[in-house]
Amino acid sequence: MLKQRGLLIVLSGPSGVGKGTVRSAIFEDTNCDYVYSVSATTRERRPGELEGVDYFFMSRESFEDLIAQEALLEYAEYVGNYYGTPLASIEENLAQGRDVFLEIEVQGARKVREKIPEGIFIFLAPPSLNELESRLTDRGTDSKEVIARRMNKAKEEIELMRHYDYVVVNDEISEAVDEINAIIKSEHLRVERVMHSIQADINAYFEEEAKQS
Amino acid sequence: MLKQRGLLIVLSGPSGVGKGTVRSAIFEDTNCDYVYSVSATTRERRPGELEGVDYFFMSRESFEDLIAQEALLEYAEYVGNYYGTPLASIEENLAQGRDVFLEIEVQGARKVREKIPEGIFIFLAPPSLNELESRLTDRGTDSKEVIARRMNKAKEEIELMRHYDYVVVNDEISEAVDEINAIIKSEHLRVERVMHSIQADINAYFEEEAKQS
Numbered sequence: 001m002l003k004q005r006g007l008l009i010v011l012s013g014p015s016g017v018g019k020g021t022v023r024s025a026i027f028e029d030t031n032c033d034y035v036y037s038v039s040a041t042t043r044e045r046r047p048g049e050l051e052g053v054d055y056f057f058m059s060r061e062s063f064e065d066l067i068a069q070e071a072l073l074e075y076a077e078y079v080g081n082y083y084g085t086p087l088a089s090i091e092e093n094l095a096q097g098r099d100v101f102l103e104i105e106v107q108g109a110r111k112v113r114e115k116i117p118e119g120i121f122i123f124l125a126p127p128s129l130n131e132l133e134s135r136l137t138d139r140g141t142d143s144k145e146v147i148a149r150r151m152n153k154a155k156e157e158i159e160l161m162r163h164y165d166y167v168v169v170n171d172e173i174s175e176a177v178d179e180i181n182a183i184i185k186s187e188h189l190r191v192e193r194v195m196h197s198i199q200a201d202i203n204a205y206f207e208e209e210a211k212q213s
Numbered sequence: 214m215l216k217q218r219g220l221l222i223v224l225s226g227p228s229g230v231g232k233g234t235v236r237s238a239i240f241e242d243t244n245c246d247y248v249y250s251v252s253a254t255t256r257e258r259r260p261g262e263l264e265g266v267d268y269f270f271m272s273r274e275s276f277e278d279l280i281a282q283e284a285l286l287e288y289a290e291y292v293g294n295y296y297g298t299p300l301a302s303i304e305e306n307l308a309q310g311r312d313v314f315l316e317i318e319v320q321g322a323r324k325v326r327e328k329i330p331e332g333i334f335i336f337l338a339p340p341s342l343n344e345l346e347s348r349l350t351d352r353g354t355d356s357k358e359v360i361a362r363r364m365n366k367a368k369e370e371i372e373l374m375r376h377y378d379y380v381v382v383n384d385e386i387s388e389a390v391d392e393i394n395a396i397i398k399s400e401h402l403r404v405e406r407v408m409h410s411i412q413a414d415i416n417a418y419f420e421e422e423a424k425q426s
Contacts, residue, residue: 128414128418155415155418161411165403166402166403167404182394182398182399182402183395183399183402185391186398190379195374195375198374202342202371202372205343206368
Protein backbone atom coordinates (compact mmCIF):
# COMPACT_ATOMS: atom_id res chain seq x y z
CA MET A 1 0.00 0.00 0.00
CA LEU A 2 1.21 3.48 -0.82
CA LYS A 3 1.87 5.67 2.18
CA GLN A 4 -1.08 7.93 2.96
CA ARG A 5 -0.69 11.58 3.82
CA GLY A 6 -1.20 12.20 7.54
CA LEU A 7 -4.45 13.60 8.87
CA LEU A 8 -4.77 16.90 10.68
CA ILE A 9 -7.02 16.19 13.64
CA VAL A 10 -8.51 19.15 15.44
CA LEU A 11 -10.04 18.60 18.87
CA SER A 12 -11.97 21.58 20.16
CA GLY A 13 -14.94 22.43 22.33
CA PRO A 14 -16.09 24.88 24.96
CA SER A 15 -13.90 25.97 27.82
CA GLY A 16 -14.13 23.57 30.76
CA VAL A 17 -15.27 20.57 28.76
CA GLY A 18 -12.02 18.72 29.45
CA LYS A 19 -10.17 18.97 26.12
CA GLY A 20 -6.78 18.86 27.86
CA THR A 21 -7.67 15.84 29.97
CA VAL A 22 -8.93 13.87 26.99
CA ARG A 23 -5.91 14.83 24.91
CA SER A 24 -3.54 13.74 27.71
CA ALA A 25 -5.33 10.40 27.96
CA ILE A 26 -4.98 9.86 24.20
CA PHE A 27 -1.24 10.53 24.33
CA GLU A 28 -0.67 8.42 27.45
CA ASP A 29 -1.54 5.33 25.41
CA THR A 30 1.78 3.86 24.31
CA ASN A 31 0.25 2.71 21.00
CA CYS A 32 -0.68 6.27 20.15
CA ASP A 33 1.31 7.41 17.14
CA TYR A 34 -0.16 10.83 16.51
CA VAL A 35 2.10 13.84 16.71
CA TYR A 36 0.82 16.38 19.21
CA SER A 37 1.08 19.95 18.09
CA VAL A 38 1.73 21.88 21.30
CA SER A 39 -0.11 25.22 21.44
CA ALA A 40 1.38 28.50 22.61
CA THR A 41 -0.45 30.57 25.22
CA THR A 42 -0.07 33.62 27.42
CA ARG A 43 -2.39 32.25 30.10
CA GLU A 44 -0.94 31.20 33.42
CA ARG A 45 0.25 27.67 33.89
CA ARG A 46 -2.15 25.54 35.97
CA PRO A 47 -0.88 23.04 38.56
CA GLY A 48 0.43 19.92 36.82
CA GLU A 49 0.84 21.52 33.41
CA LEU A 50 4.26 21.24 31.80
CA GLU A 51 6.07 23.72 29.55
CA GLY A 52 6.48 22.33 26.03
CA VAL A 53 4.18 19.40 26.78
CA ASP A 54 0.83 20.97 27.58
CA TYR A 55 1.61 24.40 26.16
CA PHE A 56 4.44 26.71 25.32
CA PHE A 57 3.81 29.30 28.03
CA MET A 58 4.99 32.77 27.04
CA SER A 59 4.66 36.50 27.59
CA ARG A 60 2.35 38.65 25.49
CA GLU A 61 5.44 40.20 23.95
CA SER A 62 6.85 36.85 22.75
CA PHE A 63 3.45 35.79 21.48
CA GLU A 64 3.07 39.01 19.49
CA ASP A 65 6.49 38.34 17.96
CA LEU A 66 5.17 34.99 16.63
CA ILE A 67 2.14 36.79 15.18
CA ALA A 68 4.40 39.34 13.47
CA GLN A 69 6.55 36.52 12.01
CA GLU A 70 3.44 34.72 10.67
CA ALA A 71 4.65 31.67 12.56
CA LEU A 72 1.14 30.65 13.72
CA LEU A 73 -1.45 28.59 11.85
CA GLU A 74 -4.06 30.45 13.88
CA TYR A 75 -4.32 32.41 17.08
CA ALA A 76 -7.07 33.93 19.13
CA GLU A 77 -7.55 35.98 22.25
CA TYR A 78 -9.82 34.30 24.76
CA VAL A 79 -10.88 35.66 28.17
CA GLY A 80 -7.88 38.01 28.10
CA ASN A 81 -5.23 35.51 26.97
CA TYR A 82 -3.70 34.55 23.64
CA TYR A 83 -3.80 30.97 22.36
CA GLY A 84 -2.16 29.91 19.10
CA THR A 85 -0.85 27.04 16.99
CA PRO A 86 2.79 27.21 15.88
CA LEU A 87 3.10 26.26 12.21
CA ALA A 88 6.54 24.69 12.55
CA SER A 89 6.56 20.98 11.75
CA ILE A 90 2.82 20.55 11.01
CA GLU A 91 3.14 20.38 7.22
CA GLU A 92 6.31 18.33 7.43
CA ASN A 93 4.65 15.69 9.63
CA LEU A 94 1.55 15.47 7.43
CA ALA A 95 3.67 15.00 4.32
CA GLN A 96 5.55 12.17 6.03
CA GLY A 97 2.27 10.38 6.73
CA ARG A 98 2.03 11.23 10.41
CA ASP A 99 -1.27 12.32 11.92
CA VAL A 100 -1.00 15.67 13.65
CA PHE A 101 -3.27 16.34 16.60
CA LEU A 102 -4.31 19.86 17.63
CA GLU A 103 -6.26 20.68 20.78
CA ILE A 104 -7.45 24.26 20.45
CA GLU A 105 -10.13 26.78 21.34
CA VAL A 106 -13.24 27.09 19.22
CA GLN A 107 -12.25 30.41 17.61
CA GLY A 108 -8.93 28.90 16.55
CA ALA A 109 -10.58 25.79 15.16
CA ARG A 110 -12.72 27.98 12.95
CA LYS A 111 -9.65 29.60 11.46
CA VAL A 112 -7.93 26.25 10.91
CA ARG A 113 -11.03 25.02 9.07
CA GLU A 114 -10.71 27.96 6.67
CA LYS A 115 -7.06 27.18 5.98
CA ILE A 116 -7.16 23.37 6.08
CA PRO A 117 -10.72 22.30 5.18
CA GLU A 118 -9.68 18.64 4.76
CA GLY A 119 -8.78 18.42 8.47
CA ILE A 120 -10.87 16.19 10.73
CA PHE A 121 -12.75 18.44 13.14
CA ILE A 122 -13.94 16.84 16.37
CA PHE A 123 -16.10 18.79 18.79
CA LEU A 124 -15.85 17.71 22.43
CA ALA A 125 -19.19 18.38 24.11
CA PRO A 126 -20.15 18.21 27.79
CA PRO A 127 -22.67 15.51 28.75
CA SER A 128 -25.02 18.43 29.51
CA LEU A 129 -24.78 22.14 30.31
CA ASN A 130 -25.64 21.39 33.93
CA GLU A 131 -22.63 19.09 34.06
CA LEU A 132 -20.41 21.75 32.43
CA GLU A 133 -21.49 24.28 35.06
CA SER A 134 -20.58 21.82 37.82
CA ARG A 135 -17.16 21.17 36.31
CA LEU A 136 -16.36 24.88 36.03
CA THR A 137 -17.48 25.37 39.64
CA ASP A 138 -15.46 22.37 40.90
CA ARG A 139 -12.31 23.59 39.16
CA GLY A 140 -12.42 26.45 41.68
CA THR A 141 -10.42 28.84 39.52
CA ASP A 142 -13.28 31.07 38.41
CA SER A 143 -15.76 33.36 40.18
CA LYS A 144 -19.52 33.01 39.81
CA GLU A 145 -19.58 35.88 37.34
CA VAL A 146 -16.80 34.35 35.23
CA ILE A 147 -18.66 31.03 35.24
CA ALA A 148 -21.90 32.70 34.09
CA ARG A 149 -19.94 34.41 31.34
CA ARG A 150 -18.36 31.09 30.37
CA MET A 151 -21.76 29.39 30.25
CA ASN A 152 -23.07 31.97 27.81
CA LYS A 153 -19.88 31.61 25.83
CA ALA A 154 -20.28 27.80 25.95
CA LYS A 155 -23.77 28.10 24.46
CA GLU A 156 -22.40 30.13 21.56
CA GLU A 157 -19.48 27.73 21.17
CA ILE A 158 -21.58 24.58 21.26
CA GLU A 159 -23.82 26.02 18.59
CA LEU A 160 -20.71 26.18 16.38
CA MET A 161 -20.54 22.37 16.45
CA ARG A 162 -22.43 22.30 13.15
CA HIS A 163 -19.17 23.32 11.46
CA TYR A 164 -17.44 20.19 12.78
CA ASP A 165 -17.35 16.68 11.36
CA TYR A 166 -17.89 14.75 14.58
CA VAL A 167 -19.15 15.29 18.11
CA VAL A 168 -17.73 13.31 21.03
CA VAL A 169 -19.45 13.67 24.39
CA ASN A 170 -16.97 13.80 27.26
CA ASP A 171 -18.83 11.74 29.82
CA GLU A 172 -16.40 8.87 30.53
CA ILE A 173 -12.86 9.87 29.50
CA SER A 174 -11.92 6.36 28.35
CA GLU A 175 -14.99 6.21 26.13
CA ALA A 176 -14.22 9.64 24.65
CA VAL A 177 -10.68 8.43 23.91
CA ASP A 178 -11.99 5.26 22.22
CA GLU A 179 -14.35 7.31 20.13
CA ILE A 180 -11.68 9.74 18.98
CA ASN A 181 -9.36 6.87 18.06
CA ALA A 182 -12.22 5.21 16.13
CA ILE A 183 -12.84 8.43 14.20
CA ILE A 184 -9.18 8.70 13.21
CA LYS A 185 -8.96 5.02 12.24
CA SER A 186 -12.10 5.24 10.12
CA GLU A 187 -11.05 8.47 8.40
CA HIS A 188 -7.96 6.68 7.11
CA LEU A 189 -10.29 4.12 5.50
CA ARG A 190 -12.36 6.63 3.52
CA VAL A 191 -12.49 5.57 -0.07
CA GLU A 192 -10.88 8.73 -1.44
CA ARG A 193 -7.80 8.08 0.73
CA VAL A 194 -7.39 4.40 -0.22
CA MET A 195 -8.64 4.11 -3.80
CA HIS A 196 -5.46 5.30 -5.45
CA SER A 197 -3.22 2.55 -4.07
CA ILE A 198 -5.74 -0.22 -4.80
CA GLN A 199 -6.13 0.93 -8.39
CA ALA A 200 -2.34 0.80 -8.72
CA ASP A 201 -2.38 -2.86 -7.60
CA ILE A 202 -5.09 -3.76 -10.14
CA ASN A 203 -3.14 -2.16 -12.94
CA ALA A 204 0.02 -4.03 -11.94
CA TYR A 205 -1.78 -7.43 -11.81
CA PHE A 206 -3.37 -7.14 -15.25
CA GLU A 207 -0.19 -5.81 -16.85
CA GLU A 208 1.55 -8.93 -15.53
CA GLU A 209 -1.28 -11.20 -16.82
CA ALA A 210 -1.13 -9.55 -20.24
CA LYS A 211 2.63 -10.19 -20.43
CA GLN A 212 2.17 -13.88 -19.55
CA SER A 213 -0.52 -14.59 -22.16
CA MET B 214 -29.31 11.85 24.72
CA LEU B 215 -32.15 11.16 22.33
CA LYS B 216 -32.13 7.73 20.74
CA GLN B 217 -30.47 7.78 17.32
CA ARG B 218 -31.92 5.97 14.33
CA GLY B 219 -29.95 2.81 13.55
CA LEU B 220 -27.44 2.70 10.71
CA LEU B 221 -27.73 0.46 7.70
CA ILE B 222 -24.26 -0.99 7.21
CA VAL B 223 -23.51 -2.65 3.89
CA LEU B 224 -20.41 -4.84 3.62
CA SER B 225 -19.60 -5.86 0.07
CA GLY B 226 -16.63 -6.67 -2.11
CA PRO B 227 -15.50 -9.06 -4.81
CA SER B 228 -16.21 -12.77 -4.70
CA GLY B 229 -13.56 -14.66 -2.71
CA VAL B 230 -12.42 -11.68 -0.66
CA GLY B 231 -13.75 -13.21 2.56
CA LYS B 232 -16.90 -11.18 3.24
CA GLY B 233 -18.57 -14.12 4.99
CA THR B 234 -15.56 -14.84 7.19
CA VAL B 235 -15.23 -11.23 8.30
CA ARG B 236 -18.96 -10.94 8.92
CA SER B 237 -18.91 -14.13 11.04
CA ALA B 238 -16.00 -12.77 13.07
CA ILE B 239 -17.89 -9.52 13.72
CA PHE B 240 -20.95 -11.39 14.97
CA GLU B 241 -18.93 -13.83 17.09
CA ASP B 242 -17.96 -10.93 19.34
CA THR B 243 -20.39 -11.06 22.26
CA ASN B 244 -20.35 -7.24 22.51
CA CYS B 245 -21.61 -6.95 18.96
CA ASP B 246 -25.09 -5.46 18.92
CA TYR B 247 -25.73 -5.13 15.23
CA VAL B 248 -28.65 -7.02 13.73
CA TYR B 249 -27.52 -9.25 10.91
CA SER B 250 -29.81 -9.26 7.92
CA VAL B 251 -29.54 -12.81 6.56
CA SER B 252 -29.48 -12.94 2.75
CA ALA B 253 -31.42 -15.38 0.61
CA THR B 254 -29.62 -17.36 -2.08
CA THR B 255 -30.11 -20.19 -4.53
CA ARG B 256 -26.45 -21.21 -4.47
CA GLU B 257 -25.46 -24.44 -2.82
CA ARG B 258 -24.62 -24.50 0.84
CA ARG B 259 -20.87 -24.78 1.53
CA PRO B 260 -19.50 -26.97 4.35
CA GLY B 261 -20.00 -25.23 7.70
CA GLU B 262 -22.69 -22.83 6.50
CA LEU B 263 -25.97 -22.86 8.40
CA GLU B 264 -29.49 -22.28 7.10
CA GLY B 265 -30.97 -19.05 8.51
CA VAL B 266 -27.61 -18.01 9.94
CA ASP B 267 -25.34 -17.64 6.93
CA TYR B 268 -28.08 -17.56 4.31
CA PHE B 269 -31.63 -18.64 3.69
CA PHE B 270 -30.89 -21.34 1.13
CA MET B 271 -33.75 -21.83 -1.30
CA SER B 272 -34.83 -23.09 -4.71
CA ARG B 273 -35.05 -20.79 -7.71
CA GLU B 274 -38.79 -21.17 -7.56
CA SER B 275 -39.03 -19.92 -3.95
CA PHE B 276 -36.63 -17.08 -4.71
CA GLU B 277 -38.70 -15.98 -7.69
CA ASP B 278 -41.77 -15.98 -5.45
CA LEU B 279 -39.99 -13.44 -3.18
CA ILE B 280 -39.18 -11.28 -6.23
CA ALA B 281 -42.81 -11.40 -7.35
CA GLN B 282 -43.97 -10.39 -3.85
CA GLU B 283 -41.53 -7.43 -3.81
CA ALA B 284 -40.22 -8.85 -0.56
CA LEU B 285 -36.55 -8.10 -1.39
CA LEU B 286 -34.65 -4.86 -0.86
CA GLU B 287 -32.44 -5.94 -3.74
CA TYR B 288 -31.50 -9.09 -5.58
CA ALA B 289 -29.03 -10.04 -8.25
CA GLU B 290 -27.98 -13.04 -10.25
CA TYR B 291 -24.31 -13.84 -9.91
CA VAL B 292 -22.42 -16.70 -11.62
CA GLY B 293 -25.74 -18.46 -12.20
CA ASN B 294 -27.22 -18.02 -8.72
CA TYR B 295 -29.62 -15.58 -7.14
CA TYR B 296 -28.66 -13.54 -4.05
CA GLY B 297 -31.08 -11.17 -2.35
CA THR B 298 -31.89 -9.19 0.80
CA PRO B 299 -35.28 -9.84 2.42
CA LEU B 300 -36.92 -6.55 3.39
CA ALA B 301 -38.66 -7.94 6.44
CA SER B 302 -37.51 -6.34 9.69
CA ILE B 303 -34.86 -3.99 8.24
CA GLU B 304 -36.89 -0.79 8.54
CA GLU B 305 -38.32 -1.83 11.90
CA ASN B 306 -34.85 -2.39 13.37
CA LEU B 307 -33.49 0.90 12.05
CA ALA B 308 -36.44 2.84 13.49
CA GLN B 309 -35.80 1.22 16.88
CA GLY B 310 -32.20 2.45 16.81
CA ARG B 311 -30.57 -0.87 15.97
CA ASP B 312 -27.79 -1.03 13.39
CA VAL B 313 -28.58 -3.46 10.61
CA PHE B 314 -25.70 -5.22 8.91
CA LEU B 315 -25.91 -6.53 5.34
CA GLU B 316 -23.22 -8.63 3.66
CA ILE B 317 -24.01 -8.70 -0.02
CA GLU B 318 -22.62 -8.94 -3.55
CA VAL B 319 -21.43 -5.83 -5.33
CA GLN B 320 -24.39 -5.66 -7.73
CA GLY B 321 -26.78 -5.81 -4.81
CA ALA B 322 -24.89 -3.12 -2.89
CA ARG B 323 -25.31 -0.81 -5.86
CA LYS B 324 -29.07 -1.23 -5.76
CA VAL B 325 -29.21 -0.69 -2.00
CA ARG B 326 -27.25 2.55 -2.45
CA GLU B 327 -29.91 3.79 -4.86
CA LYS B 328 -32.70 3.01 -2.39
CA ILE B 329 -30.94 3.90 0.87
CA PRO B 330 -28.23 6.47 0.05
CA GLU B 331 -27.66 7.28 3.74
CA GLY B 332 -26.42 3.73 4.39
CA ILE B 333 -22.78 3.18 5.30
CA PHE B 334 -21.13 1.34 2.43
CA ILE B 335 -17.95 -0.56 3.23
CA PHE B 336 -15.94 -2.21 0.48
CA LEU B 337 -13.89 -5.22 1.54
CA ALA B 338 -10.81 -5.42 -0.68
CA PRO B 339 -8.18 -8.16 -1.01
CA PRO B 340 -4.64 -7.24 0.11
CA SER B 341 -3.75 -7.60 -3.58
CA LEU B 342 -5.12 -9.31 -6.68
CA ASN B 343 -2.35 -11.92 -6.45
CA GLU B 344 -3.60 -12.76 -2.98
CA LEU B 345 -7.21 -12.95 -4.20
CA GLU B 346 -6.18 -15.38 -6.93
CA SER B 347 -4.43 -17.58 -4.33
CA ARG B 348 -7.50 -17.58 -2.09
CA LEU B 349 -9.83 -18.58 -4.92
CA THR B 350 -7.40 -21.36 -5.87
CA ASP B 351 -7.03 -22.57 -2.27
CA ARG B 352 -10.80 -22.70 -1.80
CA GLY B 353 -10.67 -25.55 -4.30
CA THR B 354 -14.28 -25.14 -5.41
CA ASP B 355 -13.61 -23.49 -8.76
CA SER B 356 -11.85 -24.55 -11.97
CA LYS B 357 -9.04 -22.50 -13.52
CA GLU B 358 -11.45 -21.03 -16.06
CA VAL B 359 -13.94 -20.03 -13.37
CA ILE B 360 -11.11 -18.41 -11.39
CA ALA B 361 -9.93 -16.44 -14.44
CA ARG B 362 -13.52 -15.31 -14.97
CA ARG B 363 -13.76 -14.33 -11.30
CA MET B 364 -10.51 -12.33 -11.49
CA ASN B 365 -11.85 -10.27 -14.39
CA LYS B 366 -15.09 -9.84 -12.50
CA ALA B 367 -13.09 -8.83 -9.41
CA LYS B 368 -11.32 -6.11 -11.39
CA GLU B 369 -14.66 -4.67 -12.49
CA GLU B 370 -16.04 -5.00 -8.97
CA ILE B 371 -13.06 -3.41 -7.25
CA GLU B 372 -13.29 -0.49 -9.61
CA LEU B 373 -16.79 0.07 -8.23
CA MET B 374 -15.28 0.86 -4.83
CA ARG B 375 -15.46 4.57 -5.69
CA HIS B 376 -19.18 4.38 -4.98
CA TYR B 377 -18.52 3.26 -1.41
CA ASP B 378 -17.77 5.30 1.69
CA TYR B 379 -14.95 3.20 3.11
CA VAL B 380 -12.48 0.54 2.02
CA VAL B 381 -11.25 -2.13 4.44
CA VAL B 382 -8.45 -4.39 3.30
CA ASN B 383 -8.97 -8.00 4.40
CA ASP B 384 -5.43 -8.92 5.29
CA GLU B 385 -5.69 -9.90 8.98
CA ILE B 386 -9.30 -10.75 9.84
CA SER B 387 -9.09 -9.30 13.35
CA GLU B 388 -7.79 -6.01 11.97
CA ALA B 389 -10.57 -5.88 9.36
CA VAL B 390 -13.10 -6.47 12.16
CA ASP B 391 -11.59 -3.67 14.28
CA GLU B 392 -11.70 -1.33 11.31
CA ILE B 393 -15.34 -2.07 10.52
CA ASN B 394 -16.30 -1.57 14.17
CA ALA B 395 -14.39 1.74 14.20
CA ILE B 396 -16.25 2.91 11.09
CA ILE B 397 -19.62 2.15 12.65
CA LYS B 398 -18.67 3.78 15.96
CA SER B 399 -17.45 6.92 14.23
CA GLU B 400 -20.46 7.18 11.93
CA HIS B 401 -22.69 7.41 15.01
CA LEU B 402 -20.63 10.44 16.09
CA ARG B 403 -21.12 12.42 12.89
CA VAL B 404 -22.33 15.89 13.75
CA GLU B 405 -25.58 15.63 11.79
CA ARG B 406 -26.57 12.57 13.87
CA VAL B 407 -25.76 14.10 17.28
CA MET B 408 -26.45 17.83 16.94
CA HIS B 409 -30.17 17.62 17.46
CA SER B 410 -30.01 16.13 20.94
CA ILE B 411 -27.28 18.52 22.11
CA GLN B 412 -29.24 21.54 20.91
CA ALA B 413 -32.23 20.24 22.89
CA ASP B 414 -30.08 20.18 26.05
CA ILE B 415 -28.89 23.77 25.50
CA ASN B 416 -32.44 24.97 25.06
CA ALA B 417 -33.54 23.22 28.26
CA TYR B 418 -30.65 24.70 30.31
CA PHE B 419 -31.26 28.30 29.27
CA GLU B 420 -35.03 28.02 29.68
CA GLU B 421 -34.38 26.88 33.25
CA GLU B 422 -31.89 29.76 33.83
CA ALA B 423 -34.40 32.28 32.47
CA LYS B 424 -37.06 31.01 34.89
CA GLN B 425 -34.72 31.34 37.88
CA SER B 426 -33.66 34.93 37.17
